[in-house]
Amino acid sequence: MLAAICLPVFALTMPNARAEPTVEVLHYWTSGGEAKAASALKKDFEGHGGKWIDSPVAGGGGSAAMTVLRSRVLSGDAPTAVQLKSPAILEWAEQGALANLDDVATKEHWNDILPKRLQTLMQYDGHYVAVPVNIHRTDMIWANPELLASVGAGDVPKSWDEFNTLAEKLQAKGVIPLALGGQPWQEVILFENVVLGIGGTEFYQKALIDLDEEALKSDTMKKVFDEMRILRGFVDADFSGRDWNLTTAMVMNGKAAMQIMGDWAKGEFLAAGKVPGKDFLCVSTPSKDGYLFNTDSFAMFEVSGDDKVAGQKLLAELIVGEKFQETFNLLKGSIPARLGVPMDKFDECALQSEKDMQASQGSDGFLPSVGVDMALPGALTGAIVDTVTSHFNSDMSSDDAVSKLLENIELARD
Numbered sequence: 028m029l030a031a032i033c034l035p036v037f038a039l040t041m042p043n044a045r046a047e048p049t050v051e052v053l054h055y056w057t058s059g060g061e062a063k064a065a066s067a068l069k070k071d072f073e074g075h076g077g078k079w080i081d082s083p084v085a086g087g088g089g090s091a092a093m094t095v096l097r098s099r100v101l102s103g104d105a106p107t108a109v110q111l112k113s114p115a116i117l118e119w120a121e122q123g124a125l126a127n128l129d130d131v132a133t134k135e136h137w138n139d140i141l142p143k144r145l146q147t148l149m150q151y152d153g154h155y156v157a158v159p160v161n162i163h164r165t166d167m168i169w170a171n172p173e174l175l176a177s178v179g180a181g182d183v184p185k186s187w188d189e190f191n192t193l194a195e196k197l198q199a200k201g202v203i204p205l206a207l208g209g210q211p212w213q214e215v216i217l218f219e220n221v222v223l224g225i226g227g228t229e230f231y232q233k234a235l236i237d238l239d240e241e242a243l244k245s246d247t248m249k250k251v252f253d254e255m256r257i258l259r260g261f262v263d264a265d266f267s268g269r270d271w272n273l274t275t276a277m278v279m280n281g282k283a284a285m286q287i288m289g290d291w292a293k294g295e296f297l298a299a300g301k302v303p304g305k306d307f308l309c310v311s312t313p314s315k316d317g318y319l320f321n322t323d324s325f326a327m328f329e330v331s332g333d334d335k336v337a338g339q340k341l342l343a344e345l346i347v348g349e350k351f352q353e354t355f356n357l358l359k360g361s362i363p364a365r366l367g368v369p370m371d372k373f374d375e376c377a378l379q380s381e382k383d384m385q386a387s388q389g390s391d392g393f394l395p396s397v398g399v400d401m402a403l404p405g406a407l408t409g410a411i412v413d414t415v416t417s418h419f420n421s422d423m424s425s426d427d428a429v430s431k432l433l434e435n436i437e438l439a440r441d
């Protein structure tokens with residue numbers, strides 16, 4: 028009786044002590060591999076006494092999730108934690124929508140355990156507003172070894188010319204050479220790989236990051252669109268609108284020989300029980316020393332309620348935890364964002380990624396992916412995406428594509 032009377036008083040006077048850390052997590056990890064990785068995060072959070080409210084929004088690349096996010100924030104109902112990329116993090120932070128994570132960062136020594144480059148991406152105005160989960164790369168070919176062997180190719184191509192020759196051989200045998208999901212962001216992943224392969228790292232930086240006019244209208248950019256036209260000839264008739272994971276399944280099931288996609292594709296192969304080096308090959312796309320990176324991160328939105336604030340802090344703390352970084356990235360196909368995580372359980376694709384990532388640091392080759400929104404503010408990414416997809420899905424000439432690219436970028440700048 029006494030307890031029954033006392034309890035509400037206690038609850039009213041000591042809200043902090045009783046707040047159950049709670050997060051509502053808006054994310055777009057809904058494919059087989061992604062869902063496994065997301066549930067590892069949920070499990071870790073719940074295992075530490077938190078309450079997880081799952082808000083997945085299906086749609087690879089996340090544009091559907093970003094639309095939901097905008098409408099939620101506009102209606103004053105921001106989710107507590109959101110899977111967000113660094114340019115979008117800045118845009119939301121500028122609007123004052125994000126919570127400050129400096130106290131967790133200091134307590135957990137983020138300045139010592141995160142790579143410098145990622146520290147910057149997670150900050151706004153010198154303050155932490157997001158927390159990194161992983162490092163993915165988008166410059167990868169996922170290949171079916173049997174199909175390659177069927178045309179006598181033991182190796183994945185080392186240049187775009189070699190790629191074209193191999194693809195022609197496969198096509199002559201009735202095999203779909205290139206598995207592509209015809210959604211704009213997937214077409215841009217293909218495009219950025221061609222930019223890197225044909226132009227090199229310096230050109231990639233100038234054209235796609237600095238948006239340098241000379242680079243954008245150069246002959247090199249025209250060659251990139253020429254190659255995109257050639258690649259268009261290597262995809263199957265049903266490519267339009269196809270999801271990336273269904274596209275990965277085509278390589279897995281022997282329907283197509285190669286997919287060019289970020290290493291979340293590995294998460295799909297692994298979730299289906301496939302073994303790297305045996306059932307599938309992972310090789311970086313033709314380029315000298317480039318590494319197109321994509322870091323997933325969570326930004327915490329400014330919300331009120333002790334339970335939610337406690338949830339945000341707990342989630343941020345757990346995400347950079349060493350054990351979590353290992354478990355999550357083994358499932359997701361990426362490598363840890365945290366420095367010094369043991370790599371002994373990681374497979375050959377991840378070890379190669381780690382090696383290439385390190386090498387790219389010394390050569391200016393560590394470059395952000397445009398296709399998955401790492402490189403530019405939304406409007407400018409949109410300008411590139413629109414151009415690439417209109418060119419790919421029409422008979423637009425390379426000259427016209429270059430003019431359109433300049434025009435769209437100019438419009439997006441205004």
Ligand code: GAL
Pocket residue numbers: 055056061086087088089163271289291321322323399
């Ligand atoms: C990217 C995201 C990856 C992966 C992919 C496909 O934007 O960074 O983690 O999930 O989309 O949905």
